[in-house]
Amino acid sequence: MSIRVIEEKCVGCGLCSRECPQSAITVSNKKASIDKYKCVFCKLCVSTCRFNAIEVFSQRQENTEAISEHKGIAVYAESLSGKFNPVVFELLSKANELAKTTGEKVKAIVLGSGFDEKDLSLLKKYADTIYLVDNPFLKYYRDDVYSAIMAYILKTYKPSVVLSGSTIRGRSFMPRVAIELETGLTADCISLEINEKGNLVQTRPAFGGDLMASILCEHTRPQMATVRQGVFPVDDSINKNGVIEKVDVPSELFKSEMEVLEFHPCFCSDVNIADYDIVVAGGRGLKNEKGFALLKQLAELLGGCVAGSRPACDGGFIPHSAQIGQTGMTIKPKLYFAVGISGAVQHISGVEEAELIIAVNTDPNAPIFDIADYAIIADAFEFLPALIEKIKDKKFAKK
Numbered sequence: 001m002s003i004r005v006i007e008e009k010c011v012g013c014g015l016c017s018r019e020c021p022q023s024a025i026t027v028s029n030k031k032a033s034i035d036k037y038k039c040v041f042c043k044l045c046v047s048t049c050r051f052n053a054i055e056v057f058s059q060r061q062e063n064t065e066a067i068s069e070h071k072g073i074a075v076y077a078e079s080l081s082g083k084f085n086p087v088v089f090e091l092l093s094k095a096n097e098l099a100k101t102t103g104e105k106v107k108a109i110v111l112g113s114g115f116d117e118k119d120l121s122l123l124k125k126y127a128d129t130i131y132l133v134d135n136p137f138l139k140y141y142r143d144d145v146y147s148a149i150m151a152y153i154l155k156t157y158k159p160s161v162v163l164s165g166s167t168i169r170g171r172s173f174m175p176r177v178a179i180e181l182e183t184g185l186t187a188d189c190i191s192l193e194i195n196e197k198g199n200l201v202q203t204r205p206a207f208g209g210d211l212m213a214s215i216l217c218e219h220t221r222p223q224m225a226t227v228r229q230g231v232f233p234v235d236d237s238i239n240k241n242g243v244i245e246k247v248d249v250p251s252e253l254f255k256s257e258m259e260v261l262e263f264h265p266c267f268c269s270d271v272n273i274a275d276y277d278i279v280v281a282g283g284r285g286l287k288n289e290k291g292f293a294l295l296k297q298l299a300e301l302l303g304g305c306v307a308g309s310r311p312a313c314d315g316g317f318i319p320h321s322a323q324i325g326q327t328g329m330t331i332k333p334k335l336y337f338a339v340g341i342s343g344a345v346q347h348i349s350g351v352e353e354a355e356l357i358i359a360v361n362t363d364p365n366a367p368i369f370d371i372a373d374y375a376i377i378a379d380a381f382e383f384l385p386a387l388i389e390k391i392k393d394k395k396f397a398k399k
């Protein structure tokens with residue numbers, strides 16, 4: 001669905017602008033224009049306009065012919081300081097699997113600054129073509145400039161499918177790209193397949209995880225989806241020898257409304273909980289700083305990392321980048337230690353593929369025990385210090 005002002009009919013009366021609850025309409029030179037990033041398609045402007053100068057229309061009819069022009073499966077190769085996010089290789093592996101069905105090529109899209117040869121050579125293994133925009137202006141991530149350049153690349157090379165990690169960045173700028181291209185975007189997919197008509201079947205949890213929705217984007221292109229890290233495995237057997245194609249981007253796209261004053265790497269850039277075999281997670285049951293300090297001690301002793309449920313992150317005890325669940329990370333550690341976590345479906349969906357789950361909870365009926373391999377009914381404030389002491393003793397005894 002899209003919305004537009006029919007210029008011939010618009011008299012610039014400004015009624016639509018005054019009525020718009022999103023402040024998405026401005027009038028200049030006696031013509032209204034709609035900011036598509038602000039518009040939520042409430043259609044109030046359509047019913048308000050006395051001149052029938054605003055219309056909502058479907059891309060369906062307009063894009064049917066153009067669909068066949070789109071070919072290839074593209075992956076946004078997210079990077080920080082020249083290093084690629086691990087989800088990129090998972091998505092490229094999936095893209096290669098999908099490409100076997102469609103007979104298309106796999107493309108990686110790289111935006112940033114200062115890539116070293118070694119990193120790009122790793123990408124070459126997984127993609128037939130690497131579209132590279134290496135420019136100092138892209139050193140720091142900015143939504144507006146990244147989405148404008150990404151949209152330009154997708155309009156130019158017309159891939160049929162575009163995948164991105166459901167990272168903070170992917171969640172932030174891929175919706176803007178989808179709006180720019182007037183196509184759909186399915187967030188947080190857990191399965192991607194090509195159906196008999198050659199369309200991408202994008203499956204994701206819906207209604208709080210109670211059911212799985214399979215979503216198609218049949219009438220517009222590209223078909224866009226984001227996927228969290230850890231959902232698809234990396235296929236080490238892929239051994240392409242992709243070519244790097246430097247993309248010439250129009251200079252007017254290198255402009256941003258944001259000015260980066262300083263950059264401070266945060267916890268999320270240093271610790272990726274999906275990389276750890278042992279994850280020790282805490283929930284609301286840990287109550288305070290003291291509880292999370294115990295959790296950190298345990299994680300250090302086990303050689304793991306600390307993660308949390310959404311209330312633990314919202315409470316500021318754990319960074320949001322270490323949140324597990326439907327709106328956080330999906331992980332598959334060898335050991336998941338859940339302390340003071342009730343086990344809501346939205347949490348469990350991020351960790352149900354852990355090899356071993358140990359849960360500590362005072363409530364014997366806590367749902368987390370339904371998926372736990374070991375259920376410890378105990379008060380965390382008694383159990384954790386005792387366990388920490390035991391592990392310390394054992395480690396000491398071994399030396």
Ligand SMILES: Cc1cc2nc3c(=O)[nH]c(=O)nc-3n(C[C@H](O)[C@H](O)[C@H](O)COP(=O)(O)OP(=O)(O)OC[C@H]3O[C@@H](n4cnc5c(N)ncnc54)[C@H](O)[C@@H]3O)c2cc1C
Nearest residue numbers: 283284285309310325326327328340341342346347362380
């Ligand atoms: C659309 C949507 C998306 C969501 N996404 C996520 C998500 O990604 N991740 C997520 O985690 N949640 C998510 N949630 C929230 C989710 O529904 C739960 O509210 C949340 O997971 C509960 O967190 P919790 O287990 O820490 O807290 P609670 O449910 O409050 O559980 C605390 C547990 O601690 C136990 N406890 C209390 N004291 C102690 C003690 N001293 N020792 C041991 N145990 C104790 C209690 O018995 C209880 O079981 C989402 C919700 C919605 C609606």
